[in-house]
Amino acid sequence: MEAPTPVTQDLVLIGGGHSHAIALRMWGMNPIPGARLTLITDVMHTPYSGMLPGYVAGLYEFDECHIDLRPLARFAGVRLIGDRAVGLDLAQNRVLCAHHPAIAFDWLSIDIGSTPAVSTVPGAAEYAIPVKPISQFLTQWEAIVQQVSEQPQRPLRLGIVGGGAGGVELALNIRARLRQVLQQAGHLDTPLEIHLVHRGREILPERSPGMRRKMQHILAQRGIQLHLGETVAAVEPDGLRCESGRWIECDRPFWVTQASAASWLKESGLATDDRGFIQVNDCLQSISHPYVFAAGDVATMVRHPRPKAGVFAVRQGKPLVENLRRALLGQPPKPFVPQKEFLILVGLGDCTAVASRGPLHVGPTPWFWQWKDRIDRRFMEKFSNLPEMRSQRVERRTFAPSRRASNSLPCAGCGSKIGSQPLDRALQRVQAEYPALQRDDILIGLDTPDDAAAVEVPAGWVLLQTVDYFRALVDDPFVFGQIAANHALSDLFAMGASPQSALAIATLPYATPAKQEEMLVHLLAGATKVLHAAGAVLMGGHTVEGAELALGFACNGLAESSQLLPKGGLRPGDVLILTKPLGTGTLFAAEMQRRAKGRWIEGAITTMLQSNQTAAKIFQGHGAHACTDVTGFGLLGHLVEMLRASEPVGVQLDLSALPLLPGAAETLQQGFRSSLHPQNLAAACWVRDWEQRSPSRSSEIPADILFDPQTAGGLLGCVPAETAPDCLSALHQAGYLESRAVAQVIPSEGDVAPQGWSQRSVRLV
Known part of the structure; x- marks a missing residue:
């Protein structure tokens, strides 16, 4: 056997910008053993700046011009953290996040882009639409397009503040899209005003005089009103007030001015320029903290300053990866010098473009647009057509100084336990963030060194116990801890119990003690967050080393015996309500x-993070006769369990009423199935006329969804028909927006079920 390579170094990337997207692809082709990459980003789809104007003009679909970071991260073997960085602790090498525990690093790279400076202009933050972050801008832009589409007869006045390349191109593409919408609605005569406001005497200050004159002529030709030499002094709900006293009436202004950086970069102690951007050397390293790298708009190369343009972020991707690899391997970095002149192709929104480089400019012509389109699509294909397998050629290096046992095989038995020191430190850090709940019925828990926990059961109550354990289906340990705890607690909620306590069992991948401590902190912090919200105490547990991250819980719950919700309470006339959409199995496959x-x-993760506790209480409050949670056996498998435990009845299941997660129908139709799906198919014998069922029936809801195993799925509650409408309304108000009445209990029709079982059946309608 070959000894597994433990994690010994952490490289953390903040932001999913162009440079980091390139870095992920290159890393996936040639990873370094022992080095773990983590990407922290609150935007999972990186918009490609080169195609953004075309998207605004309606020339591209969303997926054509956005880099989907999740499959890219999986290809690269990168841990993906969906959160927003809000600070750095450079004394302890940790990234501070908005919703996660701090994330430790040995090496750090930052590529978070920039934001137009709006804070200095009164009213800009309240009423202007910044073009960055781009994801937020696109949301507001689509709302404007929708408004024009629904009210095409209503005059519209838009303002654009900033006459650089971004503002000019945005103005032209906005005009093209809105005129297209008005034409489709038959209201091309509706007044449409677009005002471009620029503080300079000429637009495009970074381009040649000839290019400026050319673009100014095109703007005037297309009816875009230019206001040059005007500085916006205030933004008001209905317009822009300039320092000169000019008033420009507009409904919504877009802010495309000089960029600024996130304030936390300077506050962290990194060396920054006068606008807050990280100052880096020729190797893209911070001049104050050499273990911190930066690229794209957020970085300023001290010796080679360049405009904040996407072309430079793209060009920095390859040298950034090279120097990050060299840092991990203990090699000296290589300097990089960006080009001085660069080509820009300005799209006009009508499938024509103008080309400019240095003093030269040509166009507009369709040929330049086609050239630009080919360049952009070729770039995006690198991220949509990823290689099927990672390269087997990887660099080998022994990280002996930080390995706990150089090249030794991992032990089994008690030798596979996590050491006491990292375990103790991890628990202390988690308890500092989530102080232990105080419950009188927990007699012995984590606060004592005893060998077992002790709980007390109140007189007249019953103790319910359940256990769940599975491998991580997401690579964010904090999120996985929440999902695993939600999944385990759902068994208690389904039976009408209140959680009391839990014991955890965790498998941590091979790593140095310090790395295991960090992983355990995130894992238990996520789990504790969910347990505390449910009123349960984490009393203890067990940790071992293994090849993959895994987590489980043995959970205890308390209930009055008369209040228990069994599976076997189905009665004719009852309605079955499902509280969450289906599809986690096929989606993760x-x-x-x-x-x-x-x-x-x-979308799937969002539903898995939703607790079933409130839903269970709503079912109890509406006279539920039976309940179960829908997990590994799929909807039909758990429904069959309810049928087997009830008096002979049947169920009429409305396949078209089943709520599905976005994408689940597509992945099922493409043939993606969970590895448990074939075993769950055994329940098909309970479906009446299943063998004669045509696969073409109900194309929108594939029947195979019945066998899809769910993780942290919803509850399937059985309520009287007269309370079902109110029950559904209460579920919707409580946030279970996809709750549906999916079936009705009917008298048994005498169908012959599998041998040895009672006579029951499921009829699909």
Whole structure:
């Protein structure tokens, strides 16, 4: 056997900008053993700046011009943290996040872009639409397009503040898109005003005089009103007030002015320029902290300052990767000198473009747009057509100084336990963040060194116990801890119990003690967050080393015996309500092969993070006769369990009523199935006329969704028909927006079920 390579160094990337996207692809082609990459980003789809104007003009679809970071991260073997960095602790080498515990690093790279400076202009933060972050801008832009589409007869006045390349191109593409919408609605005569406001005497200050004159002529030709030499002094709800006293009436202004940096960069102690951007040397290293790298708009090369343009971020990707690899391997970095002159192709929104480089400019012509389109699509293909397998050629290096046992095989038995010191430190850090709940019925827990926990059961109550354990399906340990705890607690909620306590069992990948401590902190912090919200105490547990991250819980719950919700309480006339959409099994099966869109997985994670506790209480409050949680056996498998435990009845299941997660129908139709799906198919024998069922029936809801195993799935509650409408309304108000009445209990029709079982059946309608 070959000894597994433990994690010994952490490289953390903040932001999913162009440079980091290139870095992820290159890393996936040639990873370094022992080095773990983590990407922290609150935007899972990176918009490609070169295609953004075309998207505004309606020439591209969303997926054509956005880099989906989730399949890219899986290809690269990168841990993906969906959060926003808000600071750095450079004394302890940790990234401070908005919603996660601090994330430790040995090496750090920052590529978070820039933001137009709006804070200095009164009213700009309240009423202007900054073009960055781009994801937020696009949301507001689509709302404007929707408004024009729904009210095409209403006059519209838009302002654009900033006459650089970004502002000019945005103005032209906005005009093209809105005129297209008005034409489609038959209201091309609706007044449409676009005002471009620039403090300089000429637009495009970074380009040649000839290019400026050319673009100024095009703007005037297309009816875009220029206001040159005007500085906006205030933004008001209905317009812009300039320092000269001029008033420019507009409904919504877009802010495309000189960029600024996130304030926390300077506050962290990094050396920054006068606008807050990180100062880096020729190797893209911070001049004050050499273990911190930066690229793209957020970085200023001290010896080679360049404009904040996407072309430089793209060009920095390769040298950034090279120097990050050299840092991990203990090699000296290589300097990089960016080009001085660069080509820009300005799209006009009508499939024509103007080309400019240095003093030269040509166009507009369709040929330049086609050239630009080919360049942009070729760049995006690098991220949509990833190689099927990572390269087997990887650099070998022994990280002997930080390895706990150089090249030794990991032990089994008690030798596989996590050491006491990292375990103790991890627990102390988690308890500092989430102080232990105080419950009188927990007699012995984490606060004592005893060999077992002790709990007390109140007189007249019963103790319910359940256990769950599974491998990580997401690579963010904090999120996985929450999902695993939600999944385990759902068994208690389904039976009408209140959680009391839990014991954890965790498998941590091979790593140095310090790395295992950090991983355990995030894992237990996520789990503790969920347990505390449910009123349960983490009493203890067990940790071992293994090849993959895994987590489980043995959970205890308390309930009055008369209040228990069994599975076997189905009665004719009752309505079955499902509280969460289906599809986690097929989506994550597709995600493992990088065939699921990132937004589909984000949607699935959101549902898995939703607790079933409130839903269970709503079911109890509406007279539920039976309940179960929908997990590994799929909807039909758990429904069959309810049928087997009830008096002979049947169920009429409305396949078209089943709520599905976004993308689940697509991945099922493409053939992506969980490895448990084939075993769950055994429940098909409970479905009446299943063998004669045509696969083409109900194309929107594939019947195979019935066998899809769910992780942290919803509850399937059985309530009287008269309370079902109110129950559904209460679930929707409580945030279970996808709750649906999916089936009705009917008298048994005498169908013959599998041998040895009672006579029951499921009829699909």
